[in-house]
Structures are given as structure tokens and as C-alpha cells.
Amino acid sequence: MARRDNDYQRTLINYVVGFLASLALTFCAYVLVSGHILGGITLLLVIGGLALVQMLVQLLFFLHMADESRPRFRLVSFGFMAMILVIVVAGSLWIMYHLNYNMMGMSPSQKDTYMTTQKDKGF
């Protein structure tokens, strides 16, 4: 019974730590954006990074992915999903960005002007 209580305590602490860490990370990202502390691409990278850290926190503390025993089917399927995800998202952005550039049927100088205005708009 003592072992069971220990296990209970440990899981409870896991949930509380995961919850507090997630809250802290969310507030960090929110303050960074609303307080205009960083700007430009740095800000995007930092809040993207914070989201990834929060994903790890929740995978470990809420979904208990580290507790899985061998063979780690969940971890393997998660890894495969992550690979597909990166290919789909990064691939789409890459291809569509270049499509915009290559498929416009403009002269090179027109294209350059167009791309500069597009870039200023953040696309």
C-alpha cells in the first residue's frame, strides 16, 4: 500500500508541476508579445520555442510519455508523426514561397519590386 501512495504522490506532483510550468510558459510568451519586448524574427523564434518547450512539458507531465515501458510504441509513432508533420508544414511553406516567386510571369526587375513589397508585408 505504501508503494501505491508513493506512486499517487508522484503522479500528483507531476500534474501540479506540469500545470504550473505550462502556465508560466504561456504567460512568458504572452508578455513577450503584448509588452513589445522583442521584435521581428527573434520574437517569432522565441515564442515558437516556448511553445515547443510547453509541448515537451505536457508530453512528460500530462501524457506521461517517459513512463512507457519497452517497446516504446507510443514514442515511435510520435516520432513518425513528428517527421510527417515537419515535412508537411515546412514543405508546404517552402514550395508555396517559391511558387509565388517563380510563377508570376513578370520580368526579373518587376519580380524584384514585387517581392520586396511582399517581403515588407511579411510574406
Next chain:
Amino acid sequence: MSTPRLIEQKFLDYKTSSGFWLYLMTDCVLFASLFATYAVLHAAIAGGPSASDIFELPMALTETIILLTSSFTCGLALLALRHNNLKQLIVWLGVTYILGVSFLTIELSEFGSLIQAGHSWQQSAFLSAFFTLVGTHGLHITVGLLWLLVIVGVLFKRGITPKVKRQLMLFGLFWHFLDLVWIFIFTVVYLMGVAA
């Protein structure tokens, strides 16, 4: 403790939850394609409003905190389940349900005010992508809430049985997963939309 029956039960639990986990992974791929669509189209505003014109960060933050808290209380419910504490279990599930409903209410009111202002999914590719991505997540939340209602109904009728235990375990995975997806919606759609 480790009677053959219990071991069999544990194996069945693992098998079921692994299958459900695979479903969650395919759902992730669905969301990945919607995120990719949004990322490609977020600047295609067709003369309509851009992300920073229409999104209100305080409201998105409230939604995030509500969903995060409901994920936490769902975890507490699973803990109570482990201790076979029916009363505590139902209380935490109730809290989870109320938080889920409030999240959905805020989201729908946001959709409503956008549509009333003339910014529905028909206005631009950006808004189509936005409504599809966030709406799909909201649909998942709705299904989760219906599922939770059914589980609580069974709990009231039959108490804690191995079958309902397994259902709750799967529901927990589903709910935590939806919270995880929302973190990325909050970051990519709302925070990055306002920041850019």
C-alpha cells in the same frame, strides 16, 4: 496482486490505449495539414482584415488558461479514478466539463462577433484557413464534451467498472492532446498573428 486476470486487464488497457494513441497521431497529421494551410495563406487577406486587426490577445489568453486548467483537472480526475474515489472523480470531471463548456462559449462568441462584423470565412483565404483550423479544434472539444457526458452518465448508473475505467483513460489522452494542439493554435495563430 498480480493475478492472471489483473495482468490480462493491464495488457488490454495498454493495447486499447496504444490503438487510441495511433488515432491521436493521425489526428495530429490532420492538424498539421490545417496549420500548413494557415501558414501559407495567413497573408492572403484579399483586402479584408489581417490577423493583427481582428485578434484580441487577452481573450485568447483566457481561452488558453481555461483549457490548460481543464487539462489539469482532467488529470486530477484520472488520479481519483486510480484511488477508486467515485465522489472526487465526478467532482473533477464536472469541473473539467464546465471549463470545457466555457472555452467553447468564448470561442463561439469570438466566431459570432467576427461573422457579425462581416469577417466570415467567405471574406478571404486567411479567414477561411483561420475558421477551418480553429473550428476543427472546437469541433474536437465539442465531441470530447459529449463523450464526457456519456462517461459521467455511465458512472452514475454503474459506478467504476473496468470498461468505464478504460474509457476515462482514453478520454484523458484525448483531452490532454487537445490542450497540446491549442498551445500551437494560441502561439501560431494568435501570438504570431498579433506580433507580425
